[in-house]
Amino acid sequence: MRLPFPDLPEMPVTIIESLDHECRGVARHEGKAIFVEGALPRERVVFASYRRKPNYELATASQVLTASALRVEPRCKHFGICGGCSMQHLDASGQMAVKQRVLEDAFRHIARLRPEVIYPAIHGPGWGYRSRARLSVRLVPKKGGVLVGFHEKRSSYIADMDSCEVLPPAVSALLPLLRRLIGALSIPDRLPQIEVAVGDAVTVLVLRILQALTPADEALLRTFADAHGIQIWLQPSGPETARPFHPIEAPPLGYALPDFGLRLEFCPNEFTQVNHGINRMLLRRAMHLLQPQPGERVGDLFCGLGNFTLPIACSGAFAFGVEGSQILVRRAGENAALNGLSGLTSFAVANLFEATPDLLAGWGRLDKWLVDPPREGAIELVKAIGADGPRRIVYVSCNPATLARDAAVLVNEKNYRLCGAGIANMFPQTSHVESIALFERE
Numbered sequence: 001m002r003l004p005f006p007d008l009p010e011m012p013v014t015i016i017e018s019l020d021h022e023c024r025g026v027a028r029h030e031g032k033a034i035f036v037e038g039a040l041p042r043e044r045v046v047f048a049s050y051r052r053k054p055n056y057e058l059a060t061a062s063q064v065l066t067a068s069a070l071r072v073e074p075r076c077k078h079f080g081i082c083g084g085c086s087m088q089h090l091d092a093s094g095q096m097a098v099k100q101r102v103l104e105d106a107f108r109h110i111a112r113l114r115p116e117v118i119y120p121a122i123h124g125p126g127w128g129y130r131s132r133a134r135l136s137v138r139l140v141p142k143k144g145g146v147l148v149g150f151h152e153k154r155s156s157y158i159a160d161m162d163s164c165e166v167l168p169p170a171v172s173a174l175l176p177l178l179r180r181l182i183g184a185l186s187i188p189d190r191l192p193q194i195e196v197a198v199g200d201a202v203t204v205l206v207l208r209i210l211q212a213l214t215p216a217d218e219a220l221l222r223t224f225a226d227a228h229g230i231q232i233w234l235q236p237s238g239p240e241t242a243r244p245f246h247p248i249e250a251p252p253l254g255y256a257l258p259d260f261g262l263r264l265e266f267c268p269n270e271f272t273q274v275n276h277g278i279n280r281m282l283l284r285r286a287m288h289l290l291q292p293q294p295g296e297r298v299g300d301l302f303c304g305l306g307n308f309t310l311p312i313a314c315s316g317a318f319a320f321g322v323e324g325s326q327i328l329v330r331r332a333g334e335n336a337a338l339n340g341l342s343g344l345t346s347f348a349v350a351n352l353f354e355a356t357p358d359l360l361a362g363w364g365r366l367d368k369w370l371v372d373p374p375r376e377g378a379i380e381l382v383k384a385i386g387a388d389g390p391r392r393i394v395y396v397s398c399n400p401a402t403l404a405r406d407a408a409v410l411v412n413e414k415n416y417r418l419c420g421a422g423i424a425n426m427f428p429q430t431s432h433v434e435s436i437a438l439f440e441r442e
Contacts, residue, residue, distance in 0.1 A: 011046045011062065021102045021400075023086045023431045025061070036061050037153075038080065040068040040090060050154075070094040075127065076165040083153040085166065085429040092428070096121045099423045099433045106400035107421070111408035115437065119422025122285060122436075124277040126428035130166045131198040131255075132274045135175075137182060139189040146183040148175055148194065166429055168198055174205075174228060181224050187211045195235075195242075197268035199253035204268040206233040206242050222246045239269040240327075259284055260314045264335045266305050270328060273307065275426045282396065282424045282436065283311050289420075289438045290368055290394045292317035299366040299390065301352055301381060302373045306332035306345075308396075312370065313344040320363060321347040355381040360389075368392045377402025382409045389414065393439040398426075400433050407437065415442045 016025035016039045025039030027047075033056040039045045044066040051058040064071070074080070074088035087095050100121060107113045136158045137148050149161040162176040182188050187209065195206035213221070213234075225232045231250040235242040244250070254265040255276050260283075266272050273279040286308060292298045294316030300309040303321030305328050312319040313336070323329050329347045336345040350359060353376065369390045371378050375398055393416065397403035410416040416439040426434035 011048065013044065013046050013065065016041050016043045016045060019098050019101075021105075021431060021433070023090065023098060024058075029057075032056055034059055037086075038089060039064070040071055040094075042066075043068050043071070077163070078149075078159055078161045081152055082150050082159040082161055082164075083155070084150040084164070086431050088165075088429050092123070092126055095428065096123055096423065096425055099425065099431075102433050103400045103403075103421060103423055103435050106404040107407065107418070110401060110404035111411070113404070113407055113411055113418050115418050115421040117420035119285070119420050119436070121422060122278060122281045122424035123428075124275070124281065124425070127165050128168050128172075129275045129277065129428065131168065131276055132272060133167060133171075133196040135178075135194040135196060137191050137193055139183075146179045146188050148178045148182065167196070168203075171196055171198065171203065174230075177224070177228070178205075181220060184220055185217045186214045187217070195268055197253055197266075197272075199251070199266075200255055201251035202253060203230045204233055204253055205230055206235050206268050207245075208235045210236075212236075218245075233268060235269075242267070242269050255279075257283060257311065260311045262310050262314065262339050264305060264307065264310065265338065266331060270331060271304055273426065278424055278426045278434075279307070282426075282434070283308065285422075285424075285436055286370060286394050286396060287311055287315070289436070290370055290392065292319075292368065296367040297365060299363065299369045301369055301371045301378070303332055303347065304328050304372070306335040308370045308372060309345055309347075310336060310339055310341055313341045316344070319345045320366065321345065322350050322352060322363070323347070324349065324351050324353070352378065352381050355384045357384050357386050360384050360386065366390050368394075370394050370396070372396040373402075375399040375402065377406050379406055379409065382406050382414065385410075385414050389441065391441045395437045395439065397435050397437070398432070400435060403435060403437060407439070410439050416440060417442060 014027040014029045016027050018026045025036040027034045036047045036059045038061040045061040046063040047059040048062045049057040049059040070091050072091045079088045138158050147158040149159050152159045164172045190211040193208045197204045221232050225246045232245045233242050234245045252265045256263050292312045292315040296317040298312050298317045300321040303309045303323045309319045309321040326349050329349050332347050336342050419438040419440050421437035424434040
């Protein structure tokens with residue numbers, strides 16, 4: 001029963017029809033589209049708008065009057081304040097269904113395509129999976145000192161958090177300790193971020209410092225690293241300036257790929273997938289779809305440090321990796337040597353965002369491609385494919401919109417079929433959609 005309060009405005013109520021790609025509930029209210037954070041399909045909610053436009057409003061759910069069967073209690077006490085997660089109120093099956101729909105909608109609306117097969121979702125543990133993170137640091141005296149964590153939703157402020165459920169438990173436990181450590185340094189206002197990189201044998205924290213440390217600061221950092229079994233790096237300027245500080249001698253950062261008998265090493269500022277478990281399953285799916293064979297030359301484009309290149313080479317095919325970063329290409333070559341695969345691999349540096357037919361011709365014949373671009377996609381690369389292009393392309397994507405855009409070119413201009421596609425839940429609890437698609441030439 002709603003009691004009358006004539007001095008208070010009536011709060012609007014609506015029924016949520018669907019979810020958008022950011023996991024906001026979508027409703028129609030008084031002729032407008034309303035995007036409601038924290039609401040799920042078929043729920044009846046009270047909402048409060050924080051941004052109004054002529055045709056739509058952005059809002060938050062201030063009260064759920066009728067709850068969805070898919071609603072769960074968020075595990076993290078900072079959910080709703082921290083901007084790192086947007087799906088903790090939706091159960092795991094619902095999260096994957098939403099992401100699969102986002103992928104299919106992108107194909108349908110952007111490319112006017114439908115995959116011939118929808119692959120089963122790749123999924124794993126939903127908590128403690130994030131092996132890489134960039135933590136922001138800020139001295140905020142009004143909140144008791146130093147804050148360490150992720151930004152608040154829709155804000156440049158840092159969330160006042162002392163734990164994080166998607167970080168590995170040992171890293172989550174360090175958050176309040178890092179607050180105290182940095183607060184005790186001479187430069188608490190000159191240390192803006194901490195990069196976290198977790199390997200199989202070591203956890204590295206890279207401290208971005210804008211001012212030199214004192215001897216007392218250095219002693220505090222050494223004591224902290226020893227007490228918690230981590231390695232601390234210091235980065236005084238750009239990423240290339242990051243160097244080990246303490247302990248100098250530590251196991252190298254690396255991760256294993258047991259299906260292929262491989263181990264890949266990396267530096268903490270080099271790109272790797274954040275979810276090692278899902279990465280292993282994604283590699284398994286990618287190799288099943290690509291089917292590299294001895295005697296084939298297979299291109300791994302946007303190869304990074306060799307995450308896909310080396311499993312391709314394990315099949316006996318010759319793997320040719322291309323990447324825009326000289327540092328990553330060098331690392332990929334080192335990983336190939338580490339695993340005894342130098343004879344089945346070669347690597348080249350090239351800007352694939354400016355790919356041309358002449359660039360592709362210079363690589364020689366490639367029977368198949370594995371493509372794993374950043375969010376911008378690979379539009380110039382797929383446009384450059386000629387009549388002698390690869391007969392099979394496995395495309396791993398972190399952005400359904402650019403995947404769909406590129407798929408339209410492959411199908412409508414380059415005579416490929418979209419044989420299948422599916423998601424990999426690389427970032428549980430978030431709206432990020434990782435996916436994989438198979439294209440074959442007619």
